[in-house]
Amino acid sequence: MLIWLAQRGFKNLSGFDYLQNVVDSAVDLSTLAKTDMKIWQDDGFCPSSKLEKYDVITALYWVYSAWGGNYGNKSRADEDNQELLKQFLSNYLPHLSDNGLLFIELIDSIAEFQEPPENAYPIRHSMQQVANCAEQLGLSIEKQMFNARHRKEPKMLYILKKVA
Ligand SMILES: C[S@@+](CC[C@H](N)C(=O)[O-])C[C@H]1O[C@@H](n2cnc3c(N)ncnc32)[C@H](O)[C@@H]1O
Numbered sequence: 001m002l003i004w005l006a007q008r009g010f011k012n013l014s015g016f017d018y019l020q021n022v023v024d025s026a027v028d029l030s031t032l033a034k035t036d037m038k039i040w041q042d043d044g045f046c047p048s049s050k051l052e053k054y055d056v057i058t059a060l061y062w063v064y065s066a067w068g069g070n071y072g073n074k075s076r077a078d079e080d081n082q083e084l085l086k087q088f089l090s091n092y093l094p095h096l097s098d099n100g101l102l103f104i105e106l107i108d109s110i111a112e113f114q115e116p117p118e119n120a121y122p123i124r125h126s127m128q129q130v131a132n133c134a135e136q137l138g139l140s141i142e143k144q145m146f147n148a149r150h151r152k153e154p155k156m157l158y159i160l161k162k163v164a
Contacts, residue, residue: 001058002026006035014052016042018071045073045088051095058103060157063088067123077122082129089137089160098164101142103157106130108146111153121153130158138163 002015014037017023023041030037042048044059044066062071067084069075076084089102096102109126127144134141143159 001060002037002039003030003033003035006030006037007033012052012054013037014039014050014054016040016044016047016050018043018066018073045091047091047095051092053095053097055097055100056103057092057096057100059088059092060103060105063104064107064121064123064155068121075122081123081125082132084123085125085129086133086136089133089139093137093139093162096162098162100162102139102160102162104160105155105157107153108156114152114154120151124153125156127156130156134160 002013006013013035015026016039017026018041020041023039026039030039038050040048040050042050044063065071066073067076067081069077085106089104092102107121107124109124109129111121111124131141133139139160140163141158142161145157147155147157
């Protein structure tokens with residue numbers, strides 16, 4: 001995605017992944033595409049001090065899966081899902097500009113009616129839980145986009161804004 005953004009004129013691009021082989025591939029692809037960006041290995045649940053301040057931060061297509069214990073992460077299935085989301089968002093707030101946007105994709109709690117929680121993505125969030133976290137952290141929900149076609153566990157993309 002960083003390369004896609006770079007090719008469309010976005011600047012000061014940074015990204016990381018938990019797995020070193022994914023990081024190595026991203027560096028190779030970025031070199032091939034002649035794009036300028038910082039890429040490093042990191043744990044998105046405990047990001048390092050390499051993070052700077054950004055107008056936009058994306059957490060797409062991984063957080064719910066990693067909470068479920070995939071990719072070598074510890075499963076968080078027995079923890080409070082609203083607290084997990086709050087902790088996650090709190091890590092990134094200091095790195096978001098005033099009025100900056102944070103995109104996060106979550107498994108929507110509608111999945112509870114379609115797929116037992118012990119299946120692939122046990123951590124799911126309702127709109128109310130996201131609204132609670134946003135309110136507690138000084139974020140507004142700018143937009144929500146529902147994806148009903150993601151397996152049996154529909155996803156919701158939230159675009160959150162850091163209220164100045
Ligand atoms: C389904 S892939 C999606 C990759 C990319 N975002 C995309 O849309 O094509 C999920 C990625 O999340 C990464 N990941 C898993 N746990 C992570 C963590 N704790 N911190 C950072 N990245 C993580 C995985 O290594 C994997 O590359």
